Amino acid sequence: MGDQVLLAFIAIAIGVAVGVVLFVPFVAVSYRRRGRLGLGRTLLWLAALIYFWAIWTYTLLPLPDPDTIRCVGAITDPMSVVRDVQKAFAAPGNPLRQPALLQLVFNVLLFVPLGFFVRVLAGRGILVALAAGFGLSLLVETTQLTGVWGVYPCAYRFFDVGDLMTNTLGAVVGCTIALVVPPSMRGSEAKPDADLPRPVTRGRRALAMLCDGLAYFFVSFGAGVAVQLWLEYVVRDREAVLDGSIAAAVGTIAPAGVFLVLILSTGRSIGDIAVQLRYSGSRLPAPFARLLRWAGGIGGLSALALGGGLFDLASSLLILVAIVMLFTTRAGRGLPGVLSDQHLADARTPARPHARP
Template identity: 50%
Template sequence: MGNEVVSGVLAIGSGIAIGVLLFVPFVALSYRRRGSLTFGRSLLWIAAAVYFCAIWTYTLFPLPDPDALVCIAANTDVWQAVRDVQGARERGHAFTDPATLQLALNVLLFVPLGALVRVLGSRGLPTAIAVGVAVSLFIETTQATGMWWIYECSYRVFDVDDLLANTAGAVVGSIVGICVPQRARGVARLPDSDEARPVTKPRRLIGALCDVLAAALVSAAISVVVQLWLEYVADDHEAVLDGAFASTIGAAVPAIIWLVVIAASGQSVGDLCVELEYRAEHRKGLLSTAFVRVARFVGGIGMFYALTLLPDPFGASAWVFAGGAIVALLVTPNGHGLTGLVSGSVLVDARGEVSADVSGADDEKSGG
């Protein structure tokens, strides 16, 4: 597999990993800053994560073998690229010469950066230039120092022409970003972000995904911490190999967290992210509220992790429960799922009294 393909795979893989790790806070921030979540804007942020990973993978990888390291001198001549392109033109293949292609690629590499500064950062040309210079200079310095002295000398060229070409690319990208509508830019709070919106199945599914993903990440993180503690503090290598204790704690912690969050707010972590909550339709009072909150825990991801704590073969009931929860989520009118079926409650926007959109139309008002 070629180096370019390896770099591309690394960039896409690491970008998706970052997207998964940041998905839950991204959804929560989107609903508070922009009132909703849109497919286009989500895709743009994922593309941004992949892009920033690609910058590093394509400019710093592959790492050389220290025993076969070849030191490369820096180029500080700002006119070298001009002379290279001019020489290629004189030879009759200006557009196919490696020097010309290298210059063009260095410009194109930073076009997305300039566009992202304007679209996602809502900043203009001066900021794009400053960011372009800073990022390019950091990359070139990393190359010049051999990955900050990890290697004894530079294994890639520190090239001042790359710095200029990258900055030019950021300028071009900033100009291109003007084409994106103003409302779709930036992360500032929109004036209508606090307005209640209809509850739709896509919105409910996003909330459920946030619950599943957040709980899985918490469980995995806790399990890793417990395994490290067993290995390096308790010095219990057998328990590490067995993994049962870490799995038990890893399942118990998210179950407890979701129970506490729901008991305190009436909403799961996913509900909080997408601004949804269950409310009793015909009953009021403390007992009714408590019943709905119990039902919310019983019908959600917290119950799944609680069931996995049961001894075999009863622990398998967690997966039966998960299957039933998924079916209920998909077939109920607005995705109110098991919680709504058990408690008779309805899903509403936590910011107001707007409930189900019977038309099933997407609730995402924000553009881009």
């Protein structure tokens, strides 16, 4: 039981981590294809990510010590499934207590979510679910047959044609079960009203801030890692690598620069673009208003982060002010909107440069 819990934890941890990495593009795609970000659909996609990694953790892990593995062959007789079922029902007692039958049932259940996701998230039917179930099962079984593609000298888990059959059946069953989900909630096709303007809410603005924060982190992290690699393998300055101050500085300046270029050129941050928001209507010249918009957000935060010491406290206060102003300003336009004298609107609303709220 302990191993099963650990494998579940690993699958959840990896799935959530991948979900965080993909969150900003997922939000952007959702707003463009469906007009909004639905909580239920978001949770379903997260469940699909966790499920994908659970397939691999439960079928391949734990990886054995190469010195202690026991090589196994392949079970290529498709009738072995039938014989296992016959033996389970022929044995005395409850057939569901027979390990062979329980294994078959587990193999079916393991791929039921795949078929469900194929219909609900991808909008596809039985044939696609069958192909997806067979393909994923074949990939897993082949990975086992090849000793994780040559990592091990031989297979340490059985390649079983019966598993291919039961896994594929599970995907078909899951796709059939998904028919209970209303058709309006299935599929990935763009909604007819996706391009229509929608109300600007504080929740939507908060989502934009979250996307900006994630984008800032990933740009900062990527720039810092790139600098460390450059110092390590190009400059070969080990002392600078261990010090880390250069990477930290670049990791702060890089996202500030990316956001500055984007806001000056489009008037929108990464989060605004993701959730289809637009700042407009300032009495100030557009370039100056956009500069203030940047300074009231990522720009100011980056400048304070560079200072260190007491400036770290100031950056924390700036974040607190941004959160408070999210709830105290009209439509959550926040500090960037107040400094730039702009108001928030849905980006799909026809622009009126001289309009004021």
